[in-house]
Amino acid sequence: MIASTHLTVGAAVGVLSYRYVLKTDSIWGIGWVVAAGIVSHFLLDMIPHSEEELYRPSGAEQWMPIILSLELGLTFLAIYFCGAKSWSANYQNTCLMAGMMGGALPDMPHVVINTLKVNWQWLQTIDQVNVFFHTSAHVNSLWWGFTPQVLITALSLTVLCFFKIGLI
Numbered sequence: 001m002i003a004s005t006h007l008t009v010g011a012a013v014g015v016l017s018y019r020y021v022l023k024t025d026s027i028w029g030i031g032w033v034v035a036a037g038i039v040s041h042f043l044l045d046m047i048p049h050s051e052e053e054l055y056r057p058s059g060a061e062q063w064m065p066i067i068l069s070l071e072l073g074l075t076f077l078a079i080y081f082c083g084a085k086s087w088s089a090n091y092q093n094t095c096l097m098a099g100m101m102g103g104a105l106p107d108m109p110h111v112v113i114n115t116l117k118v119n120w121q122w123l124q125t126i127d128q129v130n131v132f133f134h135t136s137a138h139v140n141s142l143w144w145g146f147t148p149q150v151l152i153t154a155l156s157l158t159v160l161c162f163f164k165i166g167l168i
């Protein structure tokens with residue numbers, strides 16, 4: 001799945017965990033939230049989807065860094081405006097960040113291996129776990145490949161907005 005989907009779902013999982021599972025501030029809660037974010041990553045990757053058309057338009061590899069950077073910038077802004085609860089540090093924001101990190105974590109070995117061109121065995125092993133959970137069904141239709149990801153991203157941002165302004 002595209003980075004926006006993993007990050008926004010992770011952030012929403014973090015806030016939901018805080019409100020419904022942890023309820024109080026605790027250092028152990030952060031570990032719980034990171035783990036929940038990682039689980040959300042694997043569950044999302046099981047849904048048939050496609051990210052190739054966004055990251056490698058017409059099969060070209062060279063646009064990937066700029067497209068990903070733009071996407072990440074927009075995603076962080078969207079999560080910040082939808083989810084960050086006031087300027088001061090608070091536990092809900094901490095959980096949001098922890099969930100977001102957990103959601104991104106399983107894709108990190110892949111990014112490190114490709115950008116730094118390293119070949120470390122332990123990174124490869126973690127990457128294999130990510131690949132294991134990733135669906136092998138590649139959706140060829142641009143519409144069906146992207147619609148679920150866009151909808152899930154929009155839904156997660158909506159959840160963040162509701163919890164930020166305290167409607168839930």
Ligand SMILES: [Zn+2]
Binds near residue numbers: 001002045049050
């Ligand atoms: Zn994928």
Ligand SMILES: [Zn+2]
Binds near residue numbers: 001041106107134
């Ligand atoms: Zn993944």
